[in-house]
Amino acid sequence: MSTLNIAIAGAGGRMGRMLVEAVLNADDLRLSGALGIAGSDGLGQDAGAFLGKASGAIVTSDLAEGLKGADVLIDFTRPEGTLQHAEYCAAHGIKLVIGTTGFDDAGKAALKAAAEKTAIVFAPNMSVGVNVTLKLLELAAKSLSTGYDIEIIEAHHRHKVDAPSGTALKMGEVIADALGRDLKECAVYGREGVTGERDPSTIGFATIRGGDIIGDHTVLFAGTGERIEISHKSSSRAGYAQGSLRASRFLADKSTGLFDMYDVLGLNQ
Incomplete structure (x- = not known):
């Protein structure tokens, strides 16, 4: 399998940092970008700075910059932000792993529509x-x-x-x-x-x-x-992070479609 380029949304948050660390420790993944909202922790800094590592991915609030070259965006943020990200990713052929919760019916419908243009794993829990x-x-x-x-x-x-x-x-x-x-x-x-x-x-x-x-x-x-x-x-968010990486790998050969972790783990059989 070729290296997958992964971008992380909410890279300065608790879950975002766990995802950044997990990607940096994976041999088959590359951290290509990191997103944060204006005023968030770490904006303008290397996403790996909290680990004392230089990842080469600078945390930015600019979608085009943060998602440049990304194969997959992993998003554990808020519904309003995730929906904006999904719209952009659908338009630019970037796949999505979404662990965000709290969507209303309209939000879920919007994700379903986005999945007609790109591949999405959407699950309330990635563990x-x-x-x-x-x-x-x-x-x-x-x-x-x-x-x-x-x-x-x-x-x-x-x-x-x-x-x-x-x-x-x-x-x-x-x-x-x-x-x-x-x-x-x-x-x-x-x-x-x-x-x-x-x-x-x-x-x-x-x-x-x-x-x-x-x-x-x-x-x-x-x-x-x-x-x-x-x-x-x-006892740790590490399980969510590792499940998200597994979901990202699952999407490697998918072009469109809405999937969940049952699909990723083969539990629908």
Whole structure:
């Protein structure tokens, strides 16, 4: 496989720096560019400066400059920024790996349209472990379709701006699909006061925000006399970064199309 040129959006952020480090440590990838918004950390500096390395990629807010020569852009920013990046990449034949969460239906439709012009891997969580967990949840939901109440509990750091997390929502979607339900109709996102007995057809969500928690997700299947818990806990963003690199390699021979991590990992079979 020839060397892939990778650009990183949000290169000065926590996830961006993890991605920069991962790319610089990969033998088959080259950091070709780095994007940051005006006023962001590291703007105008070498993207590898925080590691004491000279990568040759200067963090810039200019899309044309930051994406010059890029084969793939990896983007874990905010929906409004990602949509701008997707429009540019679609127009210039640059592939995308998108880990951004919080898109509304219009945003998801815009990404689907962009995928008609370039290849995109879009997933709420790029971790290989999380996506294997999603497959396990699909199996569990089918086997525990009656007699079990389903609750999804997620915890993240105090800086996360959307809730529930994209991963928690994806877990809910996978479970709802396996049960033949529509998550929009059966999700319960908060409980307060006298709520009455629990509707057994619902899927509940609980959100925790605090400290520097990277990301914890637990799905509870609570039955009579027993409960099953399926959990994934992240102690580092390294798993997200490595999954993103795997997704970038997957796109190497793709020209158009919208893919997810199930496609990358062969879990759709």
